Amino acid sequence: MTTIAAHASSPAALGQRRRPLRTRLARRTWPFLLLAPSLLMLAAFTYWPIVRVAWESLHDKPHGTRESLFVGLGNYSALFADKAFTQSVVNNLVYAAGTVPASMALALLFALALQRSTRFNAVVRALLLFPSMVPLVAAASLFFFIFLPGVGLLDHYLAKLGLRGANWLGDPDIALWSLIGITIWKNAGYYMLFYLAGLQTLPGDVLEAATIDGANGWQRLRHVIVPLLAPTTAFVLVIALINVLTQVDHVIVLTKGGPSNSTKLVLYYIFEQAHENFAAGKAAAASLLSVSFLLALSVVSLKTMERGAHAAS
Amino acid sequence: MRWLPSLAAAVAVLAPAFAGAQTKIDFFFPVPVDGKLAREMARLTKTYNDSQKEVAVTAVYTGSYDDTKLKAQAAANAGKSPAVVLMSANFVLDLKIAGDIVSLEPMLKADGTTRARFLEDFWPAVQPNAVVDGDLYAVPFQNSTPLLYYNKEHFKEAGLDPEKPPRTWAELVDAAKKLTKADRMGFGLPEGYDYMGWMMQTLTMSNGGRYFNEDYGGEVYYDTPSMLGAAQLVEDLVFKHKVMQQGVVEGGALSTNFLAGKVSMMLLSTGSLSFVRENMKQPFGVAFVPRNVRNAVPIGGGSLVMFKGLSEEQKQAGWKFAKWLSSTETLGGWSRFTGYFSPRKSPYDTAEMKEFMTRNPEAKVALDQLPHAGPWFATYQTVAVRKALEDEIQAVLNGKKKAPQAIKDAQKNADALMKPYVDLTALRLP
Numbered sequence: 001m002t003t004i005a006a007h008a009s010s011p012a013a014l015g016q017r018r019r020p021l022r023t024r025l026a027r028r029t030w031p032f033l034l035l036a037p038s039l040l041m042l043a044a045f046t047y048w049p050i051v052r053v054a055w056e057s058l059h060d061k062p063h064g065t066r067e068s069l070f071v072g073l074g075n076y077s078a079l080f081a082d083k084a085f086t087q088s089v090v091n092n093l094v095y096a097a098g099t100v101p102a103s104m105a106l107a108l109l110f111a112l113a114l115q116r117s118t119r120f121n122a123v124v125r126a127l128l129l130f131p132s133m134v135p136l137v138a139a140a141s142l143f144f145f146i147f148l149p150g151v152g153l154l155d156h157y158l159a160k161l162g163l164r165g166a167n168w169l170g171d172p173d174i175a176l177w178s179l180i181g182i183t184i185w186k187n188a189g190y191y192m193l194f195y196l197a198g199l200q201t202l203p204g205d206v207l208e209a210a211t212i213d214g215a216n217g218w219q220r221l222r223h224v225i226v227p228l229l230a231p232t233t234a235f236v237l238v239i240a241l242i243n244v245l246t247q248v249d250h251v252i253v254l255t256k257g258g259p260s261n262s263t264k265l266v267l268y269y270i271f272e273q274a275h276e277n278f279a280a281g282k283a284a285a286a287s288l289l290s291v292s293f294l295l296a297l298s299v300v301s302l303k304t305m306e307r308g309a310h311a312a313s
Numbered sequence: 314m315r316w317l318p319s320l321a322a323a324v325a326v327l328a329p330a331f332a333g334a335q336t337k338i339d340f341f342f343p344v345p346v347d348g349k350l351a352r353e354m355a356r357l358t359k360t361y362n363d364s365q366k367e368v369a370v371t372a373v374y375t376g377s378y379d380d381t382k383l384k385a386q387a388a389a390n391a392g393k394s395p396a397v398v399l400m401s402a403n404f405v406l407d408l409k410i411a412g413d414i415v416s417l418e419p420m421l422k423a424d425g426t427t428r429a430r431f432l433e434d435f436w437p438a439v440q441p442n443a444v445v446d447g448d449l450y451a452v453p454f455q456n457s458t459p460l461l462y463y464n465k466e467h468f469k470e471a472g473l474d475p476e477k478p479p480r481t482w483a484e485l486v487d488a489a490k491k492l493t494k495a496d497r498m499g500f501g502l503p504e505g506y507d508y509m510g511w512m513m514q515t516l517t518m519s520n521g522g523r524y525f526n527e528d529y530g531g532e533v534y535y536d537t538p539s540m541l542g543a544a545q546l547v548e549d550l551v552f553k554h555k556v557m558q559q560g561v562v563e564g565g566a567l568s569t570n571f572l573a574g575k576v577s578m579m580l581l582s583t584g585s586l587s588f589v590r591e592n593m594k595q596p597f598g599v600a601f602v603p604r605n606v607r608n609a610v611p612i613g614g615g616s617l618v619m620f621k622g623l624s625e626e627q628k629q630a631g632w633k634f635a636k637w638l639s640s641t642e643t644l645g646g647w648s649r650f651t652g653y654f655s656p657r658k659s660p661y662d663t664a665e666m667k668e669f670m671t672r673n674p675e676a677k678v679a680l681d682q683l684p685h686a687g688p689w690f691a692t693y694q695t696v697a698v699r700k701a702l703e704d705e706i707q708a709v710l711n712g713k714k715k716a717p718q719a720i721k722d723a724q725k726n727a728d729a730l731m732k733p734y735v736d737l738t739a740l741r742l743p
Contacts, residue, residue, distance in 0.1 A: 062733050063407075063411060063693065063694060063733070063734075064411070064693065064734050064737055144565065148566050149562060149570070150496075150498075150573075150575045151570055151573045151575055167558065167560030167562070169561070169566075170558075170560035170561035170710075171560040171561075171711055172707070172708075172713070173711075255505075256506045257506075258506050258561060258703070258704070259504075259560070259561040260704045260705075260707045260708045260711070260713070275382075275383055276379075276697065277696065
């Protein structure tokens with residue numbers, strides 16, 4: 001990328017010395033003119049809202065008053081003093097730890113099992129991919145009937161095995177794990193796609209060499225395939241972590257954060273503060289924190305991905 | 314139902330194309346459950362538009378009560394205030410405190426009437442939720458109360474008289490014990506957010522309590538003997554009498570279990586009456602909510618409010634439409650169609666309603682319970698203050714907390730939530 005850019009710019013740099021100012025200006029503004037439509041959209045729908053949220057996070061209009069006052073970092077300290085917020089952060093961490101490694105491991109397993117393109121594999125792949133094509137809202141509505149205490153599908157089949165089901169969404173010790181289950185079911189097939197693509201690009205000669213050197217299946221996986229898939233893994237990890245922070249449809253449909261706050265994720269907390277509790281300042285502060293986290297995550301992961309890509313090639 | 318707004322918009326665009334001085338207004342309405350209701354509302358609006366030439370109403374279906382509040386606030390902030398919004402009756406206080414809705418007193422004055430005369434025909438129970446600090450802010454439109462639903466078949470099996478449902482807490486516990494079997498619970502409550510709060514208000518009222526101060530938004534009565542009795546009953550139903558499912562059961566899950574014969578008795582809204590009637594295979598009955606100290610229930614439902622930011626013409630037009638929607642005739646028809654009870658008394662004197670009552674004896678029970686009804690709790694930060702109690706009772710349901718501690722913690726959290734308001738009002742002293 002950088003080399004191409006350097007080559008392309010050198011003739012232009014030569015030409016600049018000879019051309020009049022007007023042309024040079026035109027040359028500089030031209031790219032921006034071309035970019036203007038998307039820049040404008042980005043500014044209006046991404047950058048400006050971020051600026052607004054940052055501004056709002058420093059102001060507060062207590063419910064029942066009319067003026068918005070500058071409170072500095074008051075909203076942030078209120079946030080960390082709020083037990084519901086700290087609990088939602090903890091819930092989100094548990095949710096991440098529960099969903100990300102499990103769905104990625106399953107995805108890799110599926111991809112390894114189905115990497116050869118046979119007709120049977122194509123069917124199984126489609127079946128595994130199916131959950132990711134169902135919108136999360138719809139999936140959550142389906143799981144409402146699966147998780148129904150007593151009469152739900154899950155309890156129905158457990159009863160056939162002679163087991164007694166739990167109150168899947170009504171017990172604070174279990175509810176978050178029920179949501180984790182839905183998320184793994186929903187995402188594993190999607191991540192499998194990336195691993196399937198990654199496996200296609202693995203250099204065959206390296207695997208062959210490993211086989212000739214006497215590496216068994218597990219050793220090939222552990223020491224050759226998994227390291228070679230590192231860029232894919234890094235990419236999937238980022239997607240999975242973003243999902244953890246940005247998807248709350250199932251929380252809204254199934255539990256509304258309950259029972260007793262046990263399934264309240266950070267994004268749902270933000271929604272609640274903004275729209276139920278008339279606390280726009282606190283919602284803005286929490287939004288800014290999660291956006292910063294996402295930003296940091298993308299920067300770090302893009303860097304490691306680049307490094308990973310170099311190491312792999 | 315996505316086509317509804319566009320259909321309504323088309324009606325609004327076509328209808329006024331010929332008239333000159335017509336005032337165009339938006340009407341936002343939610344439909345809690347049923348698509349059928351949205352179509353009926355569109356039909357009502359069309360009837361109104363066809364009946365006169367001055368006002369053209371665009372009816373916009375806006376999802377649930379919560380979504381409707383969000384969308385109405387967003388539209389008002391964008392300078393396109395809906396003139397009339399059908400809003401959850403217990404959001405009225407918070408919306409007034411936030412300055413989102415306007416007082417209806419000037420319109421009453423222009424009509425040459427007073428609040429007392431305007432509200433005369435409305436049931437006493439629905440009035441407090443429409444009035445804030447002595448001013449009218451809402452017009453009640455559709456209302457409900459909790460009812461006891463019970464499975465008559467199960468009553469017979471257990472040797473209970475299916476025509477004599479329990480009237481007191483003692484009879485309720487006794488019946489529930491007899492009804493409970495290995496794969497069946499004797500009793501159930503809807504315990505998800507929103508419903509849980511309403512149920513605790515029901516139980517504390519049946520126990521002689523009030524839940525909140527009807528006249529002042531800064532007080533709730535969580536840490537009181539009447540609430541302790543209610544919370545202890547909930548705990549005992551699960552852990553002592555073992556007649557109720559442990560853990561939280563959402564309203565939808567509870568009604569499904571009742572329909573499937575896995576729960577023999579439940580408290581649920583009168584709003585679910587037609588749903589249960591259409592889907593229940595076994596015979597069922599409804600009765601008053603059992604009492605410990607007195608028969609008393611809270612109302613629930615929706616009221617019409619008007620948002621800030623309207624032009625004078627739009628205000629007048631919105632008020633005209635709101636009056637038409639809350640007229641005896643419209644309310645009677647809407648009540649028979651939906652199963653909500655009419656907040657006005659006069660529809661019940663009409664021949665159509667009398668005939669309807671003979672055909673639907675369950676609706677009669679709901680109506681007879683009305684004189685025992687009281688207002689729905691509404692405070693500063695209604696939702697958060699409600700959740701303060703719900704989170705604690707949900708902990709009780711899961712065996713994580715004992716009732717006495719739960720109501721103490723709920724009171725503490727609720728007081729902290731309402732403190733800013735209390736400081737601005739009752740404790741702001743000269």
